[in-house]
Amino acid sequence: MKKIIAYGIIGVCVLTIEASVFSFLPLDILKPDLGIPLVIFTAFFLSPQIGLGTALITGVIQEIFSNAPHGAMVFMKISLFLIALFLKNKVYIESKYSFSLICSGSVIIESFLFILLSYLARGETGNVINILLYTIPNAIFTGFFSIFMYTLINAVNLKFFSED
Amino acid sequence: MKKSVVIIVAILILVLSFFAFTNTPFFVKAYGSIRNGISQIAGPALTVISKPAHAIKNLAITYTDLINIKKENMVLKKKLDDLLLENQKIPELEKENKRLKTVLKLVEQNPNSLIAARVIGEDLSNWFKSIIVDKGKDHGIKEKMPVITPAGIVGQAVEVNKWHTKVMIINDTNSSVDVYVEGKTTRGILEGTGKTVLKLKYVLKNDEIGIGDKLVTSGKDSIYPRGLPVGIVITANRSRPGIFADIEVMPFNNFKRLEEVLFIKR
Numbered sequence: 001m002k003k004i005i006a007y008g009i010i011g012v013c014v015l016t017i018e019a020s021v022f023s024f025l026p027l028d029i030l031k032p033d034l035g036i037p038l039v040i041f042t043a044f045f046l047s048p049q050i051g052l053g054t055a056l057i058t059g060v061i062q063e064i065f066s067n068a069p070h071g072a073m074v075f076m077k078i079s080l081f082l083i084a085l086f087l088k089n090k091v092y093i094e095s096k097y098s099f100s101l102i103c104s105g106s107v108i109i110e111s112f113l114f115i116l117l118s119y120l121a122r123g124e125t126g127n128v129i130n131i132l133l134y135t136i137p138n139a140i141f142t143g144f145f146s147i148f149m150y151t152l153i154n155a156v157n158l159k160f161f162s163e164d
Numbered sequence: 165m166k167k168s169v170v171i172i173v174a175i176l177i178l179v180l181s182f183f184a185f186t187n188t189p190f191f192v193k194a195y196g197s198i199r200n201g202i203s204q205i206a207g208p209a210l211t212v213i214s215k216p217a218h219a220i221k222n223l224a225i226t227y228t229d230l231i232n233i234k235k236e237n238m239v240l241k242k243k244l245d246d247l248l249l250e251n252q253k254i255p256e257l258e259k260e261n262k263r264l265k266t267v268l269k270l271v272e273q274n275p276n277s278l279i280a281a282r283v284i285g286e287d288l289s290n291w292f293k294s295i296i297v298d299k300g301k302d303h304g305i306k307e308k309m310p311v312i313t314p315a316g317i318v319g320q321a322v323e324v325n326k327w328h329t330k331v332m333i334i335n336d337t338n339s340s341v342d343v344y345v346e347g348k349t350t351r352g353i354l355e356g357t358g359k360t361v362l363k364l365k366y367v368l369k370n371d372e373i374g375i376g377d378k379l380v381t382s383g384k385d386s387i388y389p390r391g392l393p394v395g396i397v398i399t400a401n402r403s404r405p406g407i408f409a410d411i412e413v414m415p416f417n418n419f420k421r422l423e424e425v426l427f428i429k430r
Contacts, residue, residue: 033289061202074177131291
């Protein structure tokens with residue numbers, strides 16, 4: 001529980017800072033999904049409970065700070081957590097660079113998940129061009145930022161929870 | 165907790181979020197209440213974090229200015245540097261002062277109908293276009309209130325909490341505004357594209373509209389009052405198949421540079 005709260009707080013802080021600081025950047029393209037590195041890290045390296053808690057918290061916070069429809073971000077974060085959980089024993093993350101690559105891949109999966117969700121739930125994908133337009137830049141920037149996120153989360157993990 | 169239990173809980177959350185996404189009234193209501201509760205906590209955090217973020221931004225501007233001035237004034241005495249540093253802040257303050265004066269003027273003209281708010285955050289995702297402002301329920305803001313600046317309309321309030329309000333900008337793909345061409349009878353629906361440029365739809369090819377025409381709100385969508393400036397027509401293509409013209413509109417506001425906005429009381 002302690003860990004879920006700790007990673008939840010990290011998620012809230014990172015996403016709040018992103019919502020505030022990134023509003024100063026004039027480019028829409030520079031918007032990494034900083035929730036993904038958290039979800040991937042907790043799903044791959046920590047227990048499933050922490051992964052689920054983090055995915056839920058980051059999903060809800062992203063919805064609060066976004067105009068995304070109800071349930072969309074939570075659905076995608078939980079889906080990514082489940083995919084990561086199933087790949088845990090099949091994919092080996094040996095460095096922050098392979099972690100970054102997986103985060104980039106997750107952004108692409110997330111985009112297609114959203115399109116699929118819109119199509120299945122509402123029978124329309126009006127936003128599809130907009131989503132596809134940003135998929136690759138989002139994947140690149142999320143991958144780039146996830147290198148730093150990996151270092152940060154790993155440092156927090158080693159400093160405060162290394163005994164586990 | 166076993167891994168299988170976690171997976172079952174995760175699937176359960178997936179199903180619930182899926183139903184919330186489908187706009188099933190019961191799920192939307194329940195989900196909205198939970199989300200509102202959580203955002204009451206996240207709101208003050210954003211307000212607190214946005215202050216140092218603003219300070220960092222101002223610091224960055226001051227720093228850039230300092231470098232430029234230093235290059236130009238290499239020959240000047242070192243004593244003047246402190247004075248120059250102070251002077252660099254003045255243009256930025258003047259700009260802010262000018263901007264705030266325009267907002268204040270508008271508020272003074274309509275003292276009981278406008279609420280001024282400062283932009284403290286932006287949508288986390290570039291799939292959607294929204295801003296977060298530092299005024300909420302406590303300041304009299306309600307959902308669907310139109311949001312403007314002295315330049316023109318910005319959008320409408322979509323989620324109001326105690327501390328802050330989420331405003332859907334008119335270039336969001338879910339936004340549409342009923343507009344007409346100023347000085348003419350041509351009407352259309354202005355839809356967001358997720359990009360800077362907006363699309364004016366349902367304007368017939370033989371309707372009177374051209375490049376440079378100004379669009380204003382018609383007041384017929386029950387959200388925006390009549391006569392608010394929206395944008396200017398930048399392309400009007402009548403050569404495409406179909407009965408409607410393909411029209412692109414540039415909004416008067418630069419939504420990436422919004423600092424203060426005004427809510428119109430309803």
